[in-house]
Amino acid sequence: MKVWLRLVRGMRGWVVTGWIVALAVAFSWAQMVPGEMAEYSEPPLIEPPQSPQPPHSPRPPFMPPPPTPLPPEQAAPFAPALAPVGPSSEWGEMIGGANRLAPPTPVVQLHVRAPAQVSPDREIEYRLTVENVSSAPAHHVLVRDRLPRGVDKNIRAEPKATEQKKTKDGDTDLLWDLGTVKPGEQKVIVLAIKPKGNEDVQNRAYVQFEYGQKVTTRIAKPGVRVKTTAPPLAIRYEAVSFQIEVANTGAAPLRNVVVTDELPVALEFVSGKPEPHADKPLTWKLGDVPPYQIRRIEYQAISKQTGTFRNNVKVTAAGGVSAADSAGVTVGEAKLKISISAPQRRLVNRPVPYHITVGNVGSVPLTNVQVSDELPPGGVAFVSASSGGRREGGFARWSLGNLKPGELRSLLVVLRMPTPGRYRNAVQVQASYSPAERADGNIEAKARSEETRIESARVPVLEIDKNTDWLVVGQKAIYTIRLFNPGKDNVLHPSVLVEVPNEMSIIAVRGESTGQQRGQKVFFDPVKVLDGGEEKAYTIEVEAKKAGEAKLRAWWTDGRQE
Structure with a gap:
């Protein structure tokens, strides 16, 4: 009983407290300004109503029409x-x-x-x-x-x-x-x-x-591409290889493929892989070529002429598919030429000059050009060589490197003969060329000089030397004339006369005495004395005016003759 009384008293306290709080809240609401709650309840911007019109509106609910599709x-x-x-x-x-x-x-x-x-x-x-x-x-x-x-x-x-x-x-x-x-x-x-x-x-x-x-759906169809290749340079009478590639560039098979090649008349067909079905024009029937596959044809031909030639290739297939290509080849000729010249007469133990001319007279470049001069027998002495020439045993040798078509090189070797007699000098040149088909080819040429008579003398003699054996119109050359006294007696008042050929013009004269030009002749004033074993040198510079064989001549006199 006491417990229940305590609970009732506690509940009364909580009820009284609740009434006090309620009265306080009601008093605070009574102090607010009218309309203040409405202002707080509405935001400044709201989403538009999504429901139909209010019930009091006489209009029916709005149904938006479907959007009009664009054309x-x-x-x-x-x-x-x-x-x-x-x-x-x-x-x-x-x-x-x-x-x-x-x-x-x-x-x-x-x-x-x-x-x-x-x-x-x-x-x-x-x-x-x-x-x-x-x-x-x-x-x-x-x-x-x-x-x-x-x-x-x-x-x-x-x-x-x-x-x-x-x-x-x-x-x-x-x-x-x-x-x-x-x-x-x-x-x-x-x-x-x-x-x-x-x-x-x-x-x-x-x-x-x-x-x-x-979306795009592609229709598979074939495509064709042909490529023809040939070496840029070939040698006359040597085989030339041609390659033809036929490619199907499409996604469908290429049907009934036929290849024709119009070989130039200057080229003669030799063999092919595969062999053609016809040769005029060359024709190959390749059948069908699967998608993205390549067929290759190789064949060889020989040219009997020099020049630049072009062969035309055409590929056709079913459905009007076709392609064309061409390839050109220049057929040249590898050819070397060498010559050697020597004086007709010389005295014993006097320098004997030999002029050697090497030329590429073909139409293809030459490489590794080597010149060798086999010295004559009989104790002939090597004196000197131009352009890097060297003595190797019984030979004088030159390494000239490359020679372009039409290019000439002039060489000089000087020998000395110890005994009288008739001497000849032989030279040889070798070179390589590089056709595109195989390893380097080799060619060579040989030449032999005219006889040079070596003799003894006791009276003065004239020796004529030149710095080149070949001249092109417009080029210049220098002739050296030597007056040599091989004896022991002195010669008084010797003079020299030089006659220049009409194919040349005189540019300058120099010497031991003053030279006077009279037309194509040059008169050098006499020197006072020419001692035994002494020589006097004179030079004449000339220019080539016209083509032909030209010979320069010289005389000497002791002043007692006209």
């Missing part, structure tokens, strides 16, 4: 459908499930903001925000706003509507053509209208856009 010619470019290459792009796999590589789909949202309540004499401003929230562009974006009935005709819109038109029901639609909205892009339209009465105003806005895909 095909205004459709935006379609994004290509990405399908995996190979078997995964076949119909069977695409039907079995969604294409995992499909491009993203655009998503466009429309947000309309409007005041919840305005005074009857104020305009209502709407903010229509169009936003592309996807990663794909949306094309031909069109915003349509159906104006409420019972509003003022003076409408403010920024930007201005693209079009304004009436519907069948008498409503007015404002249209904004926004074009393409890029991913993440926003576009805002501000629309302000002014109601005429006291009825609530409902405004409806819509957005539509276009999105599509374009």
Whole structure:
């Protein structure tokens, strides 16, 4: 009994406390300004109502008409459908499930903001925000706003509507053509209208856009490409190899492939792999070539003429497929020439000059040109050699390197004969050429000089030397005339007379005495004395004027003769 009394007393205390709190809250509410709660309960902008018109409105609920599709010619470019290459792009796999590589789909949202309540004499401003929230562009974006009935005709819109038109029901639609909205892009339209009465105003806005895909299905078809190759340089009377490559560049077989090659008349067919089915023109029937495969033809021909020739190749196949190509080859000739000249007479133990001329008279470059001069027997002494010549045993040798077609090289070797007699000198030249078909080929040429008579004398003699054995019109040369006294007796007042051939013109004269030119002749004044064993030297520089064989002559006199 005591326990229950304690519980009752406790409950009474809690009840009294609750009444006190309730009275305090009621007193605080009584102090608030009327209308303050309504102001806090309404935000400045709210979403437009999504429900139909209120029950008290006489108009039926508004049902937006379906968007009008745009004509095909205004459709935006379609994004290509990405399908995996190979078997995964076949119909069977695409039907079995969604294409995992499909491009993203655009998503466009429309947000309309409007005041919840305005005074009857104020305009209502709407903010229509169009936003592309996807990663794909949306094309031909069109915003349509159906104006409420019972509003003022003076409408403010920024930007201005693209079009304004009436519907069948008498409503007015404002249209904004926004074009393409890029991913993440926003576009805002501000629309302000002014109601005429006291009825609530409902405004409806819509957005539509276009999105599509374009796919391409390729039809397999064959393609042909032909390539003809030939060496750029070939040698006359040597085999030349030609290669023909026929490639099917398409995804379908190439049927009934025929190759024809119009070989130039100067080239004669020798053999082929495979062998042709006909030779005028050369014809190969290759049959069918699978997709992306290559067929090769190789054949050899010999040219009996020099010059540049071109053979034309054509490939045809079923369905009108064809291709053509050509290749050119220059046929040249490897040819060497060598000559050697020597004086007709010389004294014993006097220098004997031999002029050697090496020329590439062919039409192909020559390499590794080697010249050798086998010294005459009988104790002949090697004195000197020009252009890097050297003595190797009983030979004088030169390494000339390369010779271009038409190029000439002049060499000089000087020997000394110890005994009287008749001597001849033999020279040889070897060179290589490089046809494209095989390893280097070799050619050679030989020459032998005229006899040189070596003799003894006791009276003065003239020796004529020249710095070159060949001259081209316009080139210059120097002749050296030596007056040598091999005896022991002195010769008084000797003079020298030189006659230059008409094929040359005299440029300059020099010597032990003054030279006087008279036409094509040069008279050198006498010297006082020519001692035994002494020599006097005179030089004449000339220039070649016209082609031909030219000989320069010289005499000496002791001053007692005219």
